[in-house]
Amino acid sequence: MDKITIYQYYRFGFNYRILHDNNIDLSNEVLFGRFEEYLEFIDDLHLNVTKSAIKQTKLNVEIEKLKKLAKAAKTKSLTVDKALHDSLNSKVLKIDTVLDAELGTKIGYILDEKRHSNEILTENIDKLFNKSYYEALPTIAQYDFKESGLCLAFDRYTACAFHSLRGTEDVLKWYYSLTLSITPTENDTWGTFETALKNAITANTITPHPSEHLMINIGSIRKYYRNKTQHPQLTYSSDEAQDLLSLCIKTVNEIMTDLKTRGLI
Known part of the structure; x- marks a missing residue:
């Protein structure tokens, strides 16, 4: 393009x-x-x-x-x-x-402005994250959030949601591996990571505990968005896709802050 x-x-x-x-x-x-x-x-x-x-x-x-x-x-x-x-x-x-x-065969499309400018969505998605956090994300997560911004700019709202969730899951997988010192397998899913973190909190084998707010966000995104989007149950409007992207970025920022506090990044 x-x-x-x-x-x-x-x-x-x-x-x-x-x-x-x-x-x-x-x-x-x-x-x-x-x-x-x-x-x-x-x-x-x-x-x-x-x-x-x-x-x-x-x-x-x-x-x-x-x-x-x-x-x-x-x-x-x-x-x-x-x-x-x-x-x-x-x-x-x-x-x-x-x-x-x-x-006469060349057709131009005027992109509707979203809550964030199209310039940010198509070229500077990193500006939506806390300073220096985006560059520290795993490569696949960076890719997915770039795709999410592009899909939103070009009105592909369900695709935007898909990439927002996939990017967040990649960061969650990374968080799981760094905090619990476990190497993820190909069969592990969002639920695997969430359950392992909850068990570690209960067993007091992860200190300090991840914030309650972070764990609620991780669980809510899985329950209400990730599974229903991964399996063909949901489609998204512009506002819904933007709400989810914002929630995913907020959650990723919280994960990154937690990792920074632990000295893991």
């Missing part, structure tokens, strides 16, 4: 018009710069049919001629040769209908 701003379309359209108009008196260097932007935009949008048309009309050959003139010290400041200028313009006009048609 590539990110492109609406402004890039606007800028391309503005510069594309300039490419056609009033460029007869431009220097080789300036005109080449405009063609360079033209080619970069086409490349950024993966306009492969237009790229093919550029090769078919040999516009790329003419641009290469212009490039050599634009890079040479003796010719870069000189006005573009009329024959080369006319050839470039003619070929751009031939390609114009192809460019129009292919741009």
